[in-house]
Amino acid sequence: MTRKEVFERMNEVFRDVFDDEDIEVNDETTADDIEDWDSLEHINLVNAMEEEFGVKFTMGEIVALKNVGEMADLIISKLQ
Amino acid sequence: MNEYRFEDIVSREEDKANYTRAEFTVTVTAEMMRSFLDITGDVNPLHNDDEFAKSKGFSGRVVYGMLTSSFYSTLAGVYLPGKYCILHSVETAFRFPVFIGDTLTVSGFVKTKHDTTKTMEISAQILNQDGKKVGKGKILAGCMDE
Numbered sequence: 001m002t003r004k005e006v007f008e009r010m011n012e013v014f015r016d017v018f019d020d021e022d023i024e025v026n027d028e029t030t031a032d033d034i035e036d037w038d039s040l041e042h043i044n045l046v047n048a049m050e051e052e053f054g055v056k057f058t059m060g061e062i063v064a065l066k067n068v069g070e071m072a073d074l075i076i077s078k079l080q
Numbered sequence: 081m082n083e084y085r086f087e088d089i090v091s092r093e094e095d096k097a098n099y100t101r102a103e104f105t106v107t108v109t110a111e112m113m114r115s116f117l118d119i120t121g122d123v124n125p126l127h128n129d130d131e132f133a134k135s136k137g138f139s140g141r142v143v144y145g146m147l148t149s150s151f152y153s154t155l156a157g158v159y160l161p162g163k164y165c166i167l168h169s170v171e172t173a174f175r176f177p178v179f180i181g182d183t184l185t186v187s188g189f190v191k192t193k194h195d196t197t198k199t200m201e202i203s204a205q206i207l208n209q210d211g212k213k214v215g216k217g218k219i220l221a222g223c224m225d226e
Binding site for chain 1: 169
């Protein structure tokens with residue numbers, strides 16, 4: 001799966017979780033850019049990403065992420 | 081009170097026969113309706129005026145949907161997972177009216193476990209004494225660490 005394909009699927013997950021069809025995430029997107037991205041939605045987002053890509057994160061990996069680009073890289077590393 | 085830890089929980093996804101589930105029964109009383117009115121201030125006549133409810137085709141005043149749904153708090157906080165529960169969210173739907181005196185069976189099972197976030201999705205439903213599904217819910221709950 002290419003990085004672009006991963007991003008497209010991630011974008012769909014973001015739209016589902018935040019119930020907002022206008023969301024367009026990019027490498028630099030952070031919680032500050034999405035109004036409803038709070039602690040509960042963060043849990044929902046992590047759960048949904050694991051289900052979408054069939055991967056498992058560790059809490060250490062999750063808390064170290066600085067933006068959506070790093071999340072994409074983490075997912076790609078687990079898919080390889 | 082149950083005291084499930086996250087590690088004790090088995091989701092239906094993991095084991096289709098022996099997954100973690102719980103249920104309890106409760107009878108709705110007029111006193112519960114009074115208490116709910118005191119707490120919420122919801123004076124809507126469908127819930128407080130028998131004659132009004134009957135004029136709208138019901139057999140009597142209708143129990144607040146949110147009172148019925150409040151039993152999901154008990155399901156999570158007392159039974160599943162119980163003592164160590166952290167309730168994150170509840171999505172609820174009202175399927176059929178509940179009346180004072182109805183005996184409800186509130187049940188739920190763990191549909192999915194998420195190890196990373198230590199959360200579980202609980203699929204819940206409430207049946208009345210006739211086996212009619214009056215409500216269903218989707219609960220996201222976690223467990224406190226030791």
